[in-house]
Amino acid sequence: MKKIVLMALGLVAATAAWSAGDSFVNEKAHNNIRSKDSLRRGAQTYMNYCLGCHSMDFQRYNRVAKDLELTEDEMMESLVLTDAKFVDKMEISMTKEQGDAWFGKAGPDLTVIAKARGVDWLFSYLVNFYQDENQANGWNNLTLPNAAMPHILWEMQGIQKAHFEEVTDEDGNSHKEFKSFEKVVEGRMNDTEYRDMVRDLVNFLDYSSEPAKLIRMDYAPWVLLFVSFFTFLAYLLKVNYFRDVH
Ligand code: HEC
Numbered sequence: 001m002k003k004i005v006l007m008a009l010g011l012v013a014a015t016a017a018w019s020a021g022d023s024f025v026n027e028k029a030h031n032n033i034r035s036k037d038s039l040r041r042g043a044q045t046y047m048n049y050c051l052g053c054h055s056m057d058f059q060r061y062n063r064v065a066k067d068l069e070l071t072e073d074e075m076m077e078s079l080v081l082t083d084a085k086f087v088d089k090m091e092i093s094m095t096k097e098q099g100d101a102w103f104g105k106a107g108p109d110l111t112v113i114a115k116a117r118g119v120d121w122l123f124s125y126l127v128n129f130y131q132d133e134n135q136a137n138g139w140n141n142l143t144l145p146n147a148a149m150p151h152i153l154w155e156m157q158g159i160q161k162a163h164f165e166e167v168t169d170e171d172g173n174s175h176k177e178f179k180s181f182e183k184v185v186e187g188r189m190n191d192t193e194y195r196d197m198v199r200d201l202v203n204f205l206d207y208s209s210e211p212a213k214l215i216r217m218d219y220a221p222w223v224l225l226f227v228s229f230f231t232f233l234a235y236l237l238k239v240n241y242f243r244d245v246h
Helices: 002-022 036-050 061-067 072-079 096-103 113-117 119-127 191-209 212-244
Strands: 056-060 129-131 139-141 158-168 174-186
Touching: 036 072, 036 191, 056 061, 061 072, 113 119, 113 191, 119 191, 191 212
Parallel strands: 129 158
Antiparallel strands: 129 139, 158 174
């Protein structure tokens, strides 16, 4: 028994040490898909900063408005920044060929990116950009090394440099290991504000990858109530049936 407790404690300590050491590179999104305010803020950031390069071909403006509880006027005035119509898909005018030519690689459609990468990956990706003179566009990313995407949100986050350390493993092979970030230019937001903004943005990507999730979450308590109620009825029935069985 003592052994098991010790093993469990060891496991907890190891996990804590691992996550603490790794926390800057691999952060959790902790987004809340039930918060319409957060989703609206995320949509705003997406329309302003991402839709230029990343379409959402499986999403329509009017669907987003309905799900985020916005009227057509609110949607068209504050979120549709192009000459797109309310019923249109969230497409972009840049073709894949143009994207490939301009950035080396076109930005992919992001409708279901949260399903493909997961929200924590997305969150980490958007906080892990750093300045790198060796890259064509001047940026690099810890989560997606050598990414073709420039740091679009740098004015908010500021500019950070990454420090690496040369590490040699048992076989004598050396590789670079990330040590820390150093802020070289302050952004318009502090770290907490920036992460809150990114969390909202990731929340919007999470919603868009499965809009039905909102409905499912709304129904969940009722389904559970229904199941509990019928379990109770079944129990009463059982008590009744077995009353005369001795
Ligand atoms: C100037 C064009 C441009 C803008 C604006 C832009 N991106 Fe990108 N993005 C790219 C390109 C190009 C890639 C491909 C990177 C690669 O694979 O090397 C990319 C890749 C990505 C990926 C990784 C996809 C994957 O799984 O490989 C994500 C996620 C992403 N962008 C999110 C965003 C978000 C969120 C915004 C808005 C804040 C944004 N992008 C704005 C050009 C852009």
